Amino acid sequence: MFETNEEKTGELCLTIDKVDEEKDDFTLEIEKLQATLQEMLDCTSSPSTSLDSGDKPSAGFAARRLVRIASEHHHSTSSCHSDSGNSSTRDIVTPFTVHGGASIGRLILIDIIRRDDLIGIVNPNDILLTIEDVKVSGMVRSEVNRILEQMMREQDQVAIEILPAGAISDDICELLADRKSSSELQTVIRENLYQKTVPYTTRPPREGEVDGEHYRFVSVDDFNKLLDNGGLLENGTYQEAVL
Secondary structure (H helix, E strand, O other), X not given: OOOOOOOOOOOOOEEEOOOOOOOOHHHHHHHHHHHHHHHHHHXXXXXXXXXXHHHOXXXXXXXXXXXXXXXXXXXXXXXXXXXXXXXXXXXXXXXXXXXXXXXXOEOEEEEEEOOHHHEOOEOOOXXXXXXXOEEOOOOOHHHHHHHHHHXXXXXXXXXXXXXXXXXXXXXXXXXXXXXXXXXXXXXXXXHXXXXXXXXXXXXXXXXXXXXXXXXXXXXXXXXXXXXXXOOOOOOOOOOOOOO
């Protein structure tokens, strides 16, 4: 994700791009994420808030498991039919709620289990990694809620991938800073964060690139000011490759 300039080196950082002007939950969480990025930068080895995180099992990321959940309209089929009962418009009650999320610097965690058939299978503070093929680490909570609701509405069965609470840290800063963390998980977190950010770079724009859309193009001096003021989540310098 880092870019190089045409002379020697290049550097970039992350800032939050503007989203929908409407102040819905997602927008508010994105705004909060702006402040959280600085906290992530400051805490190179912050303690995890996961349960039992002080005694992490050696299996770590390998402890993940797949759980298949029947959606509500399939789980409790009604004998009453009406035109207004279309599954695309009815309200869906998700099988569990979630908390955490990138806006507070954490992974997505299971909160309240709403269905009796899931008790003991899915537990509070389990780490939610995927919903079907969507990898949710690094997303904000409201975004994950929308994905879960949509999947439960559109499909008869939804597969989720979870880690037991405490298997790994749920602190995003700690996960990104720890070289022993899963590189797969680190990549997912960064990619989900990058989707809501516009990176800075010191290289000149290439043909077709728009300032503020693809990158924010700044001088080395301006970049260094951002770095000194703590405005960067990550930054890097790379030498130009010789082809």
